Amino acid sequence: MEKLLIPKPMSAGIILSYKCSGSCKHCMYASSPNWPADWMSSNQLEYIISKLSETIIQSPLGPRNVGVNVGLHFTGGEPFLNFSLLSEAVKVAKKYDIPSMFVETNCFWCSCDEIVRERFKELKSYGLNGVLISVNPFLLEHVPFERTERAINIGYEVFQKNLMVYQEYYRMLFKKLNIKATLSFEEFLKRVDPTWAYYIELLPMGRAVYKLSMLFKKYPAKYFFGQSCYHEITRDWHIHIDNHGNYIPGYCGGISLGNVKDYEKIFDGIILDELPIIKALVTDIRILYNIGVKEFDYKESREGYISKCHLCVDIRKHIVEKGGELTELKPIEFYKNLI
Ligand code: SF4
Structure with missing residues (x-):
């Protein structure tokens, strides 16, 4: 019986729910307003944190x-959509x-100074160490930049060096472009020098592989054959746990190594024969491709793939759409909210 050993995490993010105020083109977890507001329960929250x-x-x-x-952060979706749960967390x-505890936010709620100051101070009084403010052109499509700037300015006031941007x-770029409101991504592309993309970090996974593929060179599936995700799947330096209890390796949205209700079982070693997708991914992505083609009639994309994660998520999405009920492909809604 072949077992995959998963080390316990040194750092984690807790997804309070996948529900978000917007639907960013680069979202690794396919969050959007369409997800149900099925927030993590208080009992589950305490158990996971313990x-x-x-x-x-x-x-x-x-x-x-x-x-x-590093440390622990609360995320989503957008955690400020449920401020009372965030406070409890x-x-x-x-x-x-x-x-080293912080929360990340898209700042959609930062419509006036008083609210921002009050909420940041309240969270700090409960023990929050810092805040991470997301700034990028995908958020800019639905969050006015003046709200982001407000959160940054007041965040520095309340959390000083523990305010992360x-x-x-992007903050510098938006200021230079004198942006105050929202801006569509198409309009953003018209207004910036094409070299903007050299200076940023954009992980080619999750929703980005469908919505932002025009920014990347594409390759046939076989280009990625021979690659394994052993290190991503067994990563201990940063993992996520969602509101359904799924233990998500790294940033691999839609993949579950098990449910945290059996927390210790995950670290006893995963029986690979029970999780064929995980087994394929830690061996060679070619095996995942073969499962997709032979068992689920997957057809290679004619346009090609921007990354191994593109090939991976496209095959997983196809398997779910074909009704493949595999324990490791969770939550199912992730696959319905990708595009
Ligand atoms: S290819 Fe799949 S398993 Fe590997 S890092 Fe990308 S999303 Fe995760």
Whole structure:
């Protein structure tokens, strides 16, 4: 019986729900307003945080400092859509002495100074160490930049150095372009120098492989054969757990290594013969392709693929659409909200 050993996580993100105020073209978790508001329950939240508290480590700069892939963060979807749950999550994490704790937000709710200051101060009083403000042209399509700027300015006031801007390059660019409101991505492309893309981080996975494929060179499926995702699947330096209890390796939306209701079982070792998609991914993506073609009549895309994650998610989506009920392909709604 072949087992895959998964180390316990040193850093994690908790997806309170996939529901979001917008539907960004680059979203790795395919969040959108269409998802149900099935927020993580209080019991589940406490259980998950208690388990994570055993292994989450602090930022190298100390427990009160934050970093993008260190400590614990609350995310979604958009966590500020449910401020009372977010507040509860921070209080519970504080109770378990979780270090380097922050929340990330798209700032849709930052319509006036008072609300932003009040909410940031409240969360800080419950024990939140910092905030990550997302800034990019995909959010800009539905969040006015003046709201993002407001959150950054007040965030610095409340959290000082623990206010993170991801990505600072875009903030500078939007200021230079004198943007205040929202802007469509098409309009953004018309207004910037084509070299903008050299300076940014954009992971070619999740919804981006469908909505932003025009930004990338494409390759046939066989170009990616021979590649394995062993390191991504067994990663311990940053994982996610969603509101359904799915233990998601790294940033691989739609893949579940197990349900955290059997938390310890995940780390006893995953029986690969029970999870054929995981088995294929940790071996060679060619095997996933063969499963797709032979068992689910998958047809290779004529346009090609921008990354191995594009090939991976496209085959997984096809399997789900064909009714393939595989334990590791969860949540199912992820695949329905990709496009
Ligand atoms: S190819 Fe699939 S499993 Fe591998 S990193 Fe990309 S999304 Fe994750």
